[in-house]
Every structure is written in structure tokens, then in C-alpha cells.
Amino acid sequence: MSIVPVQAATLWWREITRFRRQRSVIIGSLVQPLIFWVLIGWGFRASFKPSGMPAGIDYVQYFYPGVIMLVLLFTAIFATIQTVEDRQAGFLQGVLVAPISRATVILGQALGGTTLALAQGLIFLALAPLAGIALSLSAIVTTAMMMALIAFALTSIGLTIAWRIESTRGFHLIMNSILVPIWFLSGAFFPANGAPSWLAWVMRINPLTYQMAALRKGLYLAYPAAAIGALPPFSLSIPVSIGFAIVAFAVASRVASRTSAV
Amino acid sequence: MDIQEVVSDRVGSRGDAAAPPLALEVEHLSFSYSERRALDDVTFAVKAGEIFGFLGPNGGGKTTLFRILSTLAASASGTARVFGHDLAGNTMAVRRRLGVVFQHPSLDQKLTVAENLAHHGRLFGITGTRLHERSRLMLERLSLTDRANDVVETLSGGLKRRVELAKAMLHEPELLILDEPSTGLDPAARREFHSALAELRAANRVTIVLTTHDMEEAGQCDRIAILHRGRMVAIGAPGELKARVGGDVIVIRAAAPETFSRKLAERFSVSGTIVDGTVRVEHPRGHALVAEMVDALGGEIDSVTFGKPTLEDVFIHLTGDRFFAGAPDSAS
Numbered sequence: 001m002s003i004v005p006v007q008a009a010t011l012w013w014r015e016i017t018r019f020r021r022q023r024s025v026i027i028g029s030l031v032q033p034l035i036f037w038v039l040i041g042w043g044f045r046a047s048f049k050p051s052g053m054p055a056g057i058d059y060v061q062y063f064y065p066g067v068i069m070l071v072l073l074f075t076a077i078f079a080t081i082q083t084v085e086d087r088q089a090g091f092l093q094g095v096l097v098a099p100i101s102r103a104t105v106i107l108g109q110a111l112g113g114t115t116l117a118l119a120q121g122l123i124f125l126a127l128a129p130l131a132g133i134a135l136s137l138s139a140i141v142t143t144a145m146m147m148a149l150i151a152f153a154l155t156s157i158g159l160t161i162a163w164r165i166e167s168t169r170g171f172h173l174i175m176n177s178i179l180v181p182i183w184f185l186s187g188a189f190f191p192a193n194g195a196p197s198w199l200a201w202v203m204r205i206n207p208l209t210y211q212m213a214a215l216r217k218g219l220y221l222a223y224p225a226a227a228i229g230a231l232p233p234f235s236l237s238i239p240v241s242i243g244f245a246i247v248a249f250a251v252a253s254r255v256a257s258r259t260s261a262v
Numbered sequence: 263m264d265i266q267e268v269v270s271d272r273v274g275s276r277g278d279a280a281a282p283p284l285a286l287e288v289e290h291l292s293f294s295y296s297e298r299r300a301l302d303d304v305t306f307a308v309k310a311g312e313i314f315g316f317l318g319p320n321g322g323g324k325t326t327l328f329r330i331l332s333t334l335a336a337s338a339s340g341t342a343r344v345f346g347h348d349l350a351g352n353t354m355a356v357r358r359r360l361g362v363v364f365q366h367p368s369l370d371q372k373l374t375v376a377e378n379l380a381h382h383g384r385l386f387g388i389t390g391t392r393l394h395e396r397s398r399l400m401l402e403r404l405s406l407t408d409r410a411n412d413v414v415e416t417l418s419g420g421l422k423r424r425v426e427l428a429k430a431m432l433h434e435p436e437l438l439i440l441d442e443p444s445t446g447l448d449p450a451a452r453r454e455f456h457s458a459l460a461e462l463r464a465a466n467r468v469t470i471v472l473t474t475h476d477m478e479e480a481g482q483c484d485r486i487a488i489l490h491r492g493r494m495v496a497i498g499a500p501g502e503l504k505a506r507v508g509g510d511v512i513v514i515r516a517a518a519p520e521t522f523s524r525k526l527a528e529r530f531s532v533s534g535t536i537v538d539g540t541v542r543v544e545h546p547r548g549h550a551l552v553a554e555m556v557d558a559l560g561g562e563i564d565s566v567t568f569g570k571p572t573l574e575d576v577f578i579h580l581t582g583d584r585f586f587a588g589a590p591d592s593a594s
Contacts, residue, residue, distance in 0.1 A: 097332055098357060
């Protein structure tokens with residue numbers, strides 16, 4: 001008996017196989033964040049200095065981990081849209097008559113989305129030198145682990161929505177009006193300690209803030225603390241990120257179990 | 263196999279050994295969508311090894327029944343047991359014994375035939391050599407071996423349906439349920455599908471329950487049940503049901519069906535019913551009646567058809583409704 005049951009592993013395998021055969025999706029979920037980074041990062045570099053940003057870091061560098069988070073978010077969204085399409089195409093009904101629990105189905109789907117997001121995130125991580133960020137092996141490993149943790153949570157959130165929603169259009173709407181603003185307020189775009197206090201409070205209760213902090217710290221592992229700015233420490237950000245991933249998965253499993261079917 | 267299943271297996275095989283086991287036992291099954299009662303107190307049993315069909319027009323309740331039996335629709339009232347396992351209480355045990363062919367495709371269009379089968383097998387916990395063996399056997403039985411590495415979206419409708427069948431049979435189910443299996447297939451593909459089904463049944467001793475609105479398909483079943491507006495109006499072998507219609511069936515197309523029906527009653531004391539603008543008469547000596555009728559009322563007749571009762575006649579006889587009534591059928 002392996003850690004992941006074969007029933008979940010095969011759902012994971014199927015997501016990966018499908019994704020590999022759809023080149024446009026691979027490129028799409030990389031290009032959009034890349035454009036964001038280039039246009040916003042370099043565009044704002046000279047003029048945009050949010051207060052609270054650590055000294056010695058320019059905006060391209062500051063924004064870079066935020067864009068990695070966006071890559072994870074977009075890939076997670078793409079991967080979970082698959083669930084909506086699976087239901088429309090009829091594929092899901094064949095899965096649901098198999099003798100497995102809905103939690104197993106969610107586990108397979110979430111691991112599939114996580115793997116895809118992690119792969120895309122790693123591709124993007126190769127661009128770190130362009131941002132002027134020197135990477136050590138330990139920084140890469142830490143960042144990769146953080147990316148997997150974040151991707152699992154984001155995919156689980158995506159699945160929760162995907163199991164409840166009828167159409168892909170509705171799915172896009174919800175993702176854009178909920179997840180993108182949450183990303184915006186995670187410290188990806190500007191640091192919390194320069195923001196007005198009400199906004200800083202919103203950011204403080206935003207679980208993505210802790211994921212963002214863990215990712216940023218991992219990426220700047222070799223750098224002195226002063227270069228990162230004031231962020232929640234690993235001892236807070238990692239437990240919160242793990243807890244959030246578990247809760248997100250539990251919610252997705254519960255929603256899937258209660259959704260009567262096709 | 264977990265302990266719970268072992269226990270339930272024992273409980274499932276209760277009863278005396280002499281009686282053949284029942285593949286499917288349904289008692290007082292009812293189901294409602296918010297207001298509409300889609301299934302109304304349906305009771306029937308299917309013996310192991312039978313091919314059993316549900317015949318009825320669209321909206322008759324077939325698809326609802328199929329959804330319940332496939333374990334996808336919750337909150338039906340009444341009970342259903344598959345080889346003794348309660349559908350609601352022991353869903354996992356039922357699912358292990360159940361092969362399902364949906365009306366809409368359940369294959370991943372982007373994967374190959376072999377990949378679809380492998381994926382399905384692993385969902386049922388089948389791996390390694392056994393998976394390989396089962397896939398090979400199913401591909402062979404359904405003449406799909408040379409298509410194993412084709413991506414599903416490149417296959418014809420008839421081939422796709424055969425892959426669905428291969429998939430549904432991969433985990434060796436004891437009960438195979440199919441929803442409108444021949445819908446959307448051309449006559450040649452339909453014949454192929456039926457012979458594939460017959461072969462599978464012979465080779466695997468599987469019980470088959472299908473829904474259909476196709477008379478020919480229903481006629482090939484060992485027994486059928488007729489569903490009309492959520493109620494089961496008849497159950498029996500096709501020949502038995504046809505015998506319930508009194509003798510021959512005559513259908514007369516006349517310019518004024520009501521008047522014609524009245525005249526028939528006056529002159530020959532036979533009662534005709536008006537179905538879909540035609541006068542329909544059931545009569546033990548149909549050929550004689552036709553001759554007399556044409557003699558006497560020939561001028562008022564546009565056309566006459568005469569024949570042994572079909573399952574469609576059985577349906578009309580039982581319900582007084584024409585079979586393909588109501589809204590045009592969008593599903594087929």
C-alpha cells in the first residue's frame with residue numbers, strides 16, 4: 001500500500017497526460033504572468049517605490065515572487081477548469097461510479113493540479129537571474145517545497161468552486177473576482193507594512209499572505225534578513241500555509257461528497 | 263478486500279441455495295425532482311443472467327431509474343439491491359459489481375483507447391498483469407485490438423460505443439447497465455453493438471439491464487418492463503406482452519377518424535380507439551374484418567395497415583397513448 005492510493009494516482013496521471021497534449025494551455029499559463037512581470041515590473045521599476053519595500057531591492061525583484069505565485073494560481077485555475085469540462089463532457093460520471101470515495105477523487109485531482117503548477121513554477125524559477133536574484137540549491141529546494149504547498153491549497157480552492165459551478169464561464173468569473181484580489185492582497189504586489197492599517201489588517205488575515213511570505217523567504221534564503229523586509233517568520237508562515245492547505249482540501253472533499261453528481 | 267465487505271458478502275448471499283440469485287431487486291422505488299414525480303412506486307426483479315429492458319418514451323422515467331441504479335442519484339425512496347447489496351447502504355459493494363454504459367460518452371477524448379481502459383481499471387483498483395490481461399481480453403472481444411493506440415476523439419461513434427462497453431466490462435461486473443445504448447448509432451453500428459453485447463453476455467455470464475425507446479432493441483430482451491409517466495405498466499417477455507393484445511392490430515387512416523370509428527362500432531360492433539389521428543382496432547380475426555371493412559366503408563379509408571401486434575401496439579394497448587408523443591425528442 002503506497003501513500004497515495006492507485007485510484008488517486010491514476011487521476012493524477014490522467015491530468016498530466018492530458019496537459020502534456022495541450023501545448024496551448026502550457027504556454028498560456030506561463031505567458032500571461034510573464035507579461036505581467038515584464039510590463040509591471042520593469043514599467044514600475046523607476047517610478048513605483050511602495051513604502052515598506054526593503055532597501056536595495058528594486059520593484060522587478062520585489063514583484064518576482066509575486067509573479068511565481070500568479071503562475072501557480074493560473075495553472076491551478078486551468079487545471080481545475082478541467083473538472084467543469086469533465087462534467088460537461090460526461091467523463092466525470094464514469095469516475096463517480098467507481099468504488100472510491102469523493103475525497104480520493106479530490107486527492108487525485110488536487111495532486112494533478114499541484115504537479116502541473118509546480119512544473120510551471122519551476123520553469124518560471126529559471127528566470128530568477130533575469131530579476132537579479134542569485135539562487136542557491138537550498139533556495140531552489142525550499143522554494144519548490146513552498147510552491148508545492150501553495151499549489152495544493154490553490155488547486156483545492158479551485159476544485160471547491162469547480163464542483164459547485166455549472167459552466168466554465170461562471171468559473172472564470174468567480175476565480176477572477178475572488179482569487180485574483182486575494183492574490184493582490186497577499187504582499188505579492190506591495191508589502192503590508194507600508195499599507196494603510198485597514199488594508200494591512202486584511203492582508204494579515206489573508207492566508208495567501210503567509211504563503212507569499214514563505215515563498216519570498218525561501219527564494220531569498222541566501223540573502224540577509226534586511227533584504228527581505230518585515231515578513232512573518234517561517235515558524236509562522238509554514239504552519240499557517242500547511243494548515244490552510246489541509247483545510248482547503250477538507251472543504252473541497254466535503255463539497256465533492258455533497259454534490260449529488262453529474 | 264476489507265472486513266466490512268467480507269461481512270456484507272456473507273449477508274448478501276443469504277437465502278436458499280436452490281433459487282437462482284437475483285441480480286437486481288427493486289421495491290417501491292420512487293423519485294421526484296422538486297415537483298415532478300419521475301418514478302412512482304416501481305417494483306421489479308431481474309434474475310441473474312437475464313437481458314432485461316426498460317421500454318418507454320422519453321420522459322417515461324427510464325433515465326431517472328438508470329441514474330438511481332448507477333448510484334449517481336441520491337435520495338430515492340424505496341429499496342434497490344444488486345446481488346443482495348443495498349444500493350443506498352452499501353454503495354461501494356454495489357459499485358464493484360456494476361458496469362455502467364452511459365448514454366453520453368464517458369471516455370476521455372484526448373486519451374487513447376488503451377489509456378482509457380487502463381485509467382478505468384485503476385479506478386477499480388486493478389493494476390499490473392491483471393490490468394494488462396483484462397485490457398487485452400476486452401479489446402479482443404470487442405474487436406478493438408488494432409485501435410488500442412488510437413486517440414478516442416478520432417474514432418467513429420460506433421467504435422466509441424464499443425470502447426465504452428469494453429471499459430464498463432473491464433472490471434468484470436456481474437451486472438451491466440446501459441442507458442439507451444443504441445441511440446445515435448446507424449443501423450450497422452447498432453447491429454455490431456448488439457452482437458458484441460450478446461458475445462459478452464455469453465462469455466462473461468453477466469446480467470444486462472438496459473433502457474431503450476427502440477422497439478427492435480426491446481424485442482431482443484428476455485423480458486421487458488414498460489414505463490409510462492414514471493409508472494411500470496407491464497412486465498414480461500416480449501412475446502407474452504404481445505399476446506396480451508387481442509389478436510391482430512388494424513390501423514385505419516381516414517379523413518374523419520371519429521365518424522369512421524362510430525361507423526365501425528355500428529356496423530361491426532368493434533370498438534376502435536383514436537390514436538394520433540388514426541383509428542386503431544384490435545381484433546382476433548383481423549384479416550376477415552379488414553376485407554369486410556374495405557367492402558363496406560372503402561370510400562372513407564385513406565389507408566389500412568394490418569399486422570400482428572408489435573411492442574408499440576402493446577404500449578398503446580396498455581396506456582392509450584401513442585409512443586412517440588409529446589415534445590420532439592431532442593436526446594436521440
